[in-house]
Amino acid sequence: MPEQPSSPWTATDNVDHESKDVPKFVPYNPPAGGWGALHATAKALREQSIVTKGSSALLAMNHPKGFDCPGCAWPDARHASSFEFCENGAKAVSFELTKRRVTRDFFASHTVSELNQESDYWLEEQGRLTEPMRYDARTDHYVPVSWDDAFALIARHLTALGDPNEAEFYTSGRTSNEAAFMYQLFVRRFGTNNLPDCSNMCHEPTSVGLPESIGIGKGTVLLDDFALAEAIFIIGQNPGTNSPRMLTELHRASRAHVPIVVFNPLRERALERFAAPQDPLEMATLGETKIASEYCQVRIGGDIAALKGIMKLVLEAHDEAMGRGAEPVLDLGFIAEHTHGFDAFAADLRATSWDDILRVSGLPFDQLERVAKVYMKARSVIVVYGMGITQHRLGTENVHQTVNLLLLRGNLGKSGAGICPVRGHSNVQGDRTMGIDEKPRPEFLDQLKNAFGFDPPRAHGHNVVKAVDAMINGKAKVFIGLGGNFIRAVPDSTVAEAAMRDLSLTVAISTKLNRGHLVHGKEALILPCLARSDIDMQGGIEQAVTVEDSMSMVHASYGLVEPPSATLRSEVAIVCGMAKATLPGSGIDWDSFVADYGRIRHKIEEVLPEQFADFNQRIEKPGGFHLYVPPRERIWNTGTRRANFILFPSLDEDPPVSDPSMLRLATLRSHDQYNSTIYSLDDRYRGVFGGRMVVFMNEADMRERGIAEGDQVAIEALADDGRRRIVAGFWVKSHSIARGSIGAYYPETNPLLPLAYHDLKSGTPAAKSIPVIVRRHAA
Numbered sequence: 001m002p003e004q005p006s007s008p009w010t011a012t013d014n015v016d017h018e019s020k021d022v023p024k025f026v027p028y029n030p031p032a033g034g035w036g037a038l039h040a041t042a043k044a045l046r047e048q049s050i051v052t053k054g055s056s057a058l059l060a061m062n063h064p065k066g067f068d069c070p071g072c073a074w075p076d077a078r079h080a081s082s083f084e085f086c087e088n089g090a091k092a093v094s095f096e097l098t099k100r101r102v103t104r105d106f107f108a109s110h111t112v113s114e115l116n117q118e119s120d121y122w123l124e125e126q127g128r129l130t131e132p133m134r135y136d137a138r139t140d141h142y143v144p145v146s147w148d149d150a151f152a153l154i155a156r157h158l159t160a161l162g163d164p165n166e167a168e169f170y171t172s173g174r175t176s177n178e179a180a181f182m183y184q185l186f187v188r189r190f191g192t193n194n195l196p197d198c199s200n201m202c203h204e205p206t207s208v209g210l211p212e213s214i215g216i217g218k219g220t221v222l223l224d225d226f227a228l229a230e231a232i233f234i235i236g237q238n239p240g241t242n243s244p245r246m247l248t249e250l251h252r253a254s255r256a257h258v259p260i261v262v263f264n265p266l267r268e269r270a271l272e273r274f275a276a277p278q279d280p281l282e283m284a285t286l287g288e289t290k291i292a293s294e295y296c297q298v299r300i301g302g303d304i305a306a307l308k309g310i311m312k313l314v315l316e317a318h319d320e321a322m323g324r325g326a327e328p329v330l331d332l333g334f335i336a337e338h339t340h341g342f343d344a345f346a347a348d349l350r351a352t353s354w355d356d357i358l359r360v361s362g363l364p365f366d367q368l369e370r371v372a373k374v375y376m377k378a379r380s381v382i383v384v385y386g387m388g389i390t391q392h393r394l395g396t397e398n399v400h401q402t403v404n405l406l407l408l409r410g411n412l413g414k415s416g417a418g419i420c421p422v423r424g425h426s427n428v429q430g431d432r433t434m435g436i437d438e439k440p441r442p443e444f445l446d447q448l449k450n451a452f453g454f455d456p457p458r459a460h461g462h463n464v465v466k467a468v469d470a471m472i473n474g475k476a477k478v479f480i481g482l483g484g485n486f487i488r489a490v491p492d493s494t495v496a497e498a499a500m501r502d503l504s505l506t507v508a509i510s511t512k513l514n515r516g517h518l519v520h521g522k523e524a525l526i527l528p529c530l531a532r533s534d535i536d537m538q539g540g541i542e543q544a545v546t547v548e549d550s551m552s553m554v555h556a557s558y559g560l561v562e563p564p565s566a567t568l569r570s571e572v573a574i575v576c577g578m579a580k581a582t583l584p585g586s587g588i589d590w591d592s593f594v595a596d597y598g599r600i601r602h603k604i605e606e607v608l609p610e611q612f613a614d615f616n617q618r619i620e621k622p623g624g625f626h627l628y629v630p631p632r633e634r635i636w637n638t639g640t641r642r643a644n645f646i647l648f649p650s651l652d653e654d655p656p657v658s659d660p661s662m663l664r665l666a667t668l669r670s671h672d673q674y675n676s677t678i679y680s681l682d683d684r685y686r687g688v689f690g691g692r693m694v695v696f697m698n699e700a701d702m703r704e705r706g707i708a709e710g711d712q713v714a715i716e717a718l719a720d721d722g723r724r725r726i727v728a729g730f731w732v733k734s735h736s737i738a739r740g741s742i743g744a745y746y747p748e749t750n751p752l753l754p755l756a757y758h759d760l761k762s763g764t765p766a767a768k769s770i771p772v773i774v775r776r777h778a779a
Contacts, residue, residue, distance in 0.1 A: 021119075021681055023691030025709065025733050028684045031288035032240040033247060034275030036684065037087040041094075048098035064622035069093070069426060069532075072674075074243040075223045075549040076623070086244035091672070091679045095512070096531040100127025101564060102513050107133060107142040116518040120488065120747070121678040123513045129528035130565035135520060142517075142526060147569065150525050151581035157478050157505040157523070158582050164191030164457075168467040168476050171197040171436045172483030173428030174532070176545035176557070178600045179571035180427070181607075182593060183482055184435040186579035188445075189454055189586050193461030197436050198675075199428050200464040201489055204762035205390040206421045207432065209399030213644050215637035218429065220418035220629055221382055222551050226253060228416030231378035234292075235263040235303065235402065236388015236768070237422050240270020240685060241671045246384075246422070251276045251289050259374045262292040264388065265300050265666060266696065266743055267736035269685040294371055299362030300664035300741040301769050303389060305651040306361040306368065307401045312349045313372035314408055329376055334410030338634055338643055345404065345645035352651070360651045362738050380416030381406065387424075388666070391768040394653040395759040400646040407643055413634035423550045424675065426532075430548030433611070433627070434604070438463050447607040453587055463763045464490060468755055471499035479521065480507040480578070482571065483529075485514040488676040491753035491765040494725075509574055514676070530570045535559040538573070543597045545572075546619055548627065554612075555624025572597060654769045657718055663701060665715065665770040667746035667753070676747055683745075688733065695774065696735035696743040709734045711776055715744070717752040718771040725752050728777060742774065 030036050069076075069089040106126065112135065115123070134145035134153070145153075158167060169187045171180060187195055199207065207217035214220070226232070226249040239246040251274055254260060262271045272295070275288045282288070298306045318329035335342050358365060375381060383406055389398045403412075403419060411417040423429050435444055438461035445456045462470060468490055470476040479486070479500065490496045500506065503521035510517070511531045517524070530536055536543040536559050544556045569577070576590035593600050601615040611627050618625040630636070636643050654664070669675075670683035670692065682689045686696070695713060707713060714728035730744060737743060752772060758765045 021691035021693070023681070023694050023731055024689045025687055026689055028269070028687045031273040031275045032270035032685060033087075033244070033277055034283065034286075034288065037277055040087050041090040048094045048100070072243040072245070072424065072426060074245045074422070075551045075553050076555070088241065088244055088674060092674055093533060095124065095677070095679065096128075096533050097561060098127050100125070102126050102129050104131060104133070104144045111140040112142065112518050112520075113140055116515075119678075120515055120676070121681060123515065124678055126513050128512060128531075128564040129510060129526060131528060131567040133526040135524035137522065145525070147577065150527060151577045153523065153525065154480070154505070154507060154578050155581040158190065161477055165194055165461070166476055167192060167478040167480070168194050168196060168462060168470065170464075170467070170479065170481040170484060170486050171195065171431055172481070173198045173424060173431060174426055174483050175431055175571060176427060176547060177430045177434050177554070177604070178545050178597045179482065179575055180431040180434040180436050181600060181604050182572055182575045182579070185448070185452065185588070186575055186583070188448065188456040189452070189579070189583055189588065191457055193438050193440060193457050193459065194467065195436050195438050196462055196464040196467040197428070197431060198424070198484055198489065199432055200763060201765060202387050202424050203390055203421060203428070204463070204764040205395035205399050205759050208762040209396040210403070210419070210421070212638065213400055213403040213646060214412065214419075214631045215635075215643075216629060216631060217432075218552055218629055219420045219550060220412055220631045221420045222626065223249070225382060225416050225418060229253065229258060229378075229380050229382045230416065231259045231261065231374050231381045233261045233263070233375075233381065233383045234271065235383065235385040237384055237386030238264065238268045238270065239422070240268060240274070241669050241673075242386060242424070243422050244270070247274050247291075248276065248278070250274070250291050251279075254289050254291055254293075259293040259378070260291055261294045261296065261371050261374055263296045263298050263303065263306060265297055265738040265741045266668075267295070267297065271295065294367070294374065296363055296367055296371065297736070297738045299360070299738045300666050301392065301652065301654040302361040302363070302738075303392075303398050304394075304401050304648060304653045305357050306363055307405055308349060308352055308651065309354075309357040309361060309363070309368040310372045310375060311405055311408060312352060312357070313369060314376055315346055315349050317372070317376060330408055331410030335407070338410075338413075338636065339407055339645055340640040340642040341645040341647065344647050348647055348649055356651055362740070375405070375409070380414060381409070381411045382416070382418055382420055384420040384422060386422045388768055390759070390764055391766055392653045393655055393757065393759060393766045393769065395764055395766070396761040397646075397648050398653055401648055403643070404645050407645060412631055412643065418632070421550065426549070427547040429550060429552070430546070430554070433548055433608075444607065451603055451606045465755060465758055465763045465765065468492070468496050468499065471496070471503065474502070477503060478505045478507075479503055480509075481516060482509050482575070485516045485676040487516045487519045488514065488747040488750070491750055491757070491767070492755040493747065493750040495755065509571065512677075527574055528565070528568050529574055530559065530563055530568050532557060533559055533561050534563040534568070535561065536570050538570070538597075539595050541596070543570070544619070545597065546601070546624070552627040552629055553624055554619070554627060556619040572600070654766065654771075657771045659718060659771075659773065661705075661773055662718060662771050663740055663742050663774060665749065665752065665772045666741065666743045667749045667767045667770070668743045670745055673745070686733075686735065691731065692745050692748060693729050693731055694733050694744065695730040696733055696737055697774070698737050698739050698741065699734045700739060701742070702732065702734060705774060705776070707732055707774070707776055713774050714777045715749070715752060716773045716775070717754065718773065719754045719757065721754060721756065723754075725754070727751055742772070
C-alpha cells in the first residue's frame with residue numbers, strides 16, 4: 001500500500017503543520033436566527049443546486065408522513081405550521097439532496113493519497129456516493145465492487161477471526177431504530193458486544209450518571225413542559241449551533257418573562273439574543289429577543305463549583321427561614337418521601353468554603369446569589385445541559401450535581417420541571433434503546449434470546465476508547481462503521497489513524513465522502529446507503545423507519561425524494577446483507593426483515609414489550625408516541641428505590657495541573673458544522689470567515705502571553721504519558737471567554753486529546769477541558 005500522509009492539520013510528535021486557509025475576523029452584530037439564518041438557508045440550497053426540490057423537502061421535514069431531520073435530536077413540535085426546520089437542519093438536508101455525485105469516474109481520477117490531502121470541507125462538497133467501492137492497494141484507487149462481492153469480502157474477514165471480539169462494530173446516531181436493532185442482532189449473533197457508538201463520545205455520562213441518580217439514562221421533560229416552566233437553566237449547551245429549534249422554546253419563554261440562566265465559558269450569540277424566522281413582526285421590524293436573563297461565564301472545569309455555590313445559597317436560605325419560623329425553601333416533603341442521601345449531601349455543602357467555590361467557578365458571589373434567587377422563586381425549573389457538562393474527567397459527577405440541584409425543590413416529576421440532556425444526533429438515544437450498548441442489560445439479552453433462539457454474549461464489549469485502544473494494541477482486526485466519521489471524531493487522532501491503517505478490513509456505510517474512507521485498513525469497502533430523505537422501496541413497497549428524539553418521543557420517518565442512484569441500499573438492507581453472508585446458519589431469515597420493516601418492529605416489540613407494545617400501530621399516530629419515563633411519575637428505579645443525592649466531596653471536575661501557564665481548552669463546533677461534517681469555513685456568529693484554524697482567547701490571557709489578535713500560535717497538550725502533542729497554525733481571535741479558558745474547533749484539535757484522558761466512569765473523552773499551553777510561533 002502506498003504511504004498515506006496525514007491530513008494537512010494533523011500533528012505528529014514534534015511536527016507542526018500549518019493551515020492553508022487564513023481566516024478573516026469580521027464582527028457579526030445581528031442576532032442569531034433572523035434574516036441571517038434565512039439567507040444562509042437559501043445559500044445552501046443554491047450551492048447544492050436544489051432550490052426547488054430542497055424547498056419542497058424542507059416543508060415536509062419534521063411533519064407527519066414526512067421525514068425526520070437528519071440533524072439534531074431536538075423534538076418536533078409537529079403542529080400545523082409548514083415551517084418546522086432550522087438553519088442547520090436545512091443545511092443537513094440540502095447536503096443530502098445535493099445534485100453532486102461521487103461516481104466510479106471520480107475515484108478513477110483521484111488516488112486515495114491525493115484525496116487525503118484535501119480538507120474535510122472539500123470532501124463533503126463532492127456530493128453523494130453512488131455505488132459500492134473496494135480499495136485496490138496496487139493502484140491506490142477505490143474501484144467498483146458488486147454488493148454480493150462486498151458482502152462476501154466482509155464475511156471472509158469476519159469468519160477468519162480467531163475471536164469475534166477482534167471486530168469492532170461502530171454506530172452513528174443518525175441510524176434508524178430498525179437498522180440499529182438489526183445491527184446489534186447481527187453483532188451479537190456473530191458473538192460480541194463490541195458496539196462502540198457516538199454516544200460514547202458525548203453523552204455517556206448521562207447514560208451512566210442519570211440511572212445512578214434517578215433510575216433511567218434519559219431526560220424527564222417533554223416539549224410541553226417548556227411552556228410551563230417558571231425558570232430555565234442552560235448549562236454547557238449552545239443551542240444556536242447544536243439544536244437551533246430549541247431557540248423557539250427559549251424565545252417564547254423569554255417573551256413570557258421566564259428567567260433563563262446560562263452557564264457557559266464563552267459568550268454565544270444565540271444565548272444572548274435571537275430573532276425568530278417564524279415571527280413575521282420580528283422579522284419585518286428587524287427586531288430581536290433577549291435570551292439569557294443571567295449569563296454566567298463559568299471557568300472551564302468550574303461547573304460543579306458553580307452548582308455547589310447555588311445549592312449552598314439555597315441551603316443557607318432554607319436554614320435561615322427555618323430559624324425564624326418562615327416557610328421552608330426546600331421541598332421537605334419531596335426530600336423525605338422521594339430522596340436518599342440528603343443529610344450527607346447537605347453536610348458537605350455546609351462544609352464547602354466560599355473562597356474555594358468562587359476561585360474554582362470563576363464567578364462572582366453576587367451573580368451566584370442572583371441565580372440562587374431565581375431558582376428559589378420558581379415553582380418549576382427545567383435544567384438543560386449538553387457536552388459542556390459531560391465531556392470532563394468527572395463528567396458523570398457533573399450530571400449527579402445537576403440532578404442534585406433539581407432535587408432540592410422537588411423539580412422532578414411535576415409539570416414544567418425536570419432534567420433535559422440535549423443529545424446530539426437525531427437518533428443517538430434511539431440506538432441505545434435498540435441495544436447499541438457495549439454493556440447490555442441482562443434482561444435485554446434474555447429477551448433477545450427468547451425472540452431469536454440463540455444465547456447472546458454476556459461479557460461487556462468495547463466502547464470507543466477501548467475500541468481504539470484495541471486497534472493500537474493489535475487486538476482488533478476488522479472495523480465496520482454504520483454511518484459517521486469515526487476517525488475524525490475519536491481522540492488522539494494521530495495515533496488512531498496509524499492504528500486504523502493496520503486493520504485487515506475497514507467498512508464504511510455512508511452517504512457522503514469523508515476522512516474515514518481515506519484512513520482505512522489493508523482492505524477497505526465503501527458501502528453507499530440511502531439518506532433519511534430518500535424514498536426507501538423494498539420489493540415495490542415503500543418503507544418507513546422510526547427514530548427517538550431527546551425527549552423519548554418515537555415517530556415514523558418517510559423518505560420523499562428519489563435516491564441519487566439506483567445502486568444504493570438502505571441501512572437495513574446492508575446490515576442484513578452482511579449478516580446473511582457472514583452467518584448462513586444463523587436461523588434468522590434476514591431477507592424477510594429487509595422486505596418488510598414492520599417485521600423488525602414486531603421483533604422490537606417482542607424484545608421490549610413494555611416500551612413498544614403495538615409498535616406498528618402507534619407510529620401511525622401523527623407525532624408518534626412517548627416511551628415511559630418512570631421519574632415523570634416519581635418512580636425511581638435505583639438501588640435505593642429513591643432519587644439519590646450523590647455526594648461529591650470536592651470542587652474539581654478535572655484534575656489540577658501544576659504548570660502556571662496552563663489554559664483549559666474546550667473543543668467547539670463552528671456554526672457551519674454538524675458533528676464532524678463541515679458545511680463551510682465560516683462561523684458567522686463568532687465573526688470568523690474563511691478558515692477553521694482559530695483559537696478563541698480571553699484578552700487578559702493574551703496579554704499575559706504577549707499575544708495579539710491575528711497572531712499565529714501553537715497549542716501543546718499537557719499529558720503525563722510522555723508523548724508530545726502539538727498542533728500549530730492557529731490564528732488567535734479575542735473573544736468573551738472566561739479567564740484561563742480557550743476554545744478551538746474540533747476535529748482540528750483532536751490530536752491534542754489523549755486517549756486516556758476521559759471521564760473515569762463512562763469513558764467519554766474529556767474534550768471540553770484539555771489542559772494546554774499556547775505559544776506564539778513565527779509564521
